[in-house]
Amino acid sequence: MPELPEIEALAAFLRERITGDAIAGMQLAELSLLKTVDPPLEALLGLELTGASRAGKALVIEADGLSLVCRFARAGWLAWHAQMPAAPVRMGRGPLGLRVALASGAGFDVREAGTRKNASVALVRQLAEVPALAQAGPDALALSSADFAAALAGTRSRIKTVLEDQRVLAGIGNAWSDEILHRAGLSPFAPADGVDAESLHAVMRAVLTQACEALVGLPPDKIKAAKKRLLRVHGRTGSPCPVCGTQVAEVAFAERSLQYCSGCQTGGRKLSDRRMDRLLR
Numbered sequence: 001m002p003e004l005p006e007i008e009a010l011a012a013f014l015r016e017r018i019t020g021d022a023i024a025g026m027q028l029a030e031l032s033l034l035k036t037v038d039p040p041l042e043a044l045l046g047l048e049l050t051g052a053s054r055a056g057k058a059l060v061i062e063a064d065g066l067s068l069v070c071r072f073a074r075a076g077w078l079a080w081h082a083q084m085p086a087a088p089v090r091m092g093r094g095p096l097g098l099r100v101a102l103a104s105g106a107g108f109d110v111r112e113a114g115t116r117k118n119a120s121v122a123l124v125r126q127l128a129e130v131p132a133l134a135q136a137g138p139d140a141l142a143l144s145s146a147d148f149a150a151a152l153a154g155t156r157s158r159i160k161t162v163l164e165d166q167r168v169l170a171g172i173g174n175a176w177s178d179e180i181l182h183r184a185g186l187s188p189f190a191p192a193d194g195v196d197a198e199s200l201h202a203v204m205r206a207v208l209t210q211a212c213e214a215l216v217g218l219p220p221d222k223i224k225a226a227k228k229r230l231l232r233v234h235g236r237t238g239s240p241c242p243v244c245g246t247q248v249a250e251v252a253f254a255e256r257s258l259q260y261c262s263g264c265q266t267g268g269r270k271l272s273d274r275r276m277d278r279l280l281r
């Protein structure tokens, strides 16, 4: 799932290209993608685009008082067209969810690969009309060290769970929480209230800021591959840790897995799946 740095890069790319352009046409190819009915999607027609930004892990396309909020889920992403394809959109076939054509002749698609359709688009007047955004905590890059410390002190949940909890802080998911904890030398299962919050906050900021710097400037079709190259442990089970050389280990469960380095993070101990079950509760 795209997280804070990837969405930041996507928003930066779009901001440069769509601001001042206008919406000339829209085609919803996957009806279940759109989660709102008022205002209708047609309300966007002819509106000037005023910007693009990020809210947590969501992309926000701004059009003269209305916000098109795109949440990509695990397999969703955006495809940019410098020139819109001429071929007509086929309903409910393949990854295309929503096609937006701009007055300039450019445009973009919201796409989702696979058969699971979990991505969503909402057209709203206020971001708080999107339940996930209304419930979200402060942005991971805006949260102060003191507020981060207060959030951690209030819970004995595993630190991995807390970092990914969008109600506590917004923007971090499975990949960047693995990376932050590796850089910090912390077990994903460490109880949050026992962690040195000040140093973890500094590491979190450094990891996210460096990832943003590496990804901003790339086009949408290059961002996901560039992200993968930045990851040191996440998705790298069996590879040597670039810090200590230990083989990266994983804890797998039904829907996903986490990766960590036992050399850097757990004093050589292997984490068991049984403890993962407890983590999820």
Ligand SMILES: [Zn+2]
Pocket (backbone or CB within 6 Å): 241, 242, 243, 244, 245, 246, 261, 262, 263, 264, 265
């Ligand atoms: Zn290591």
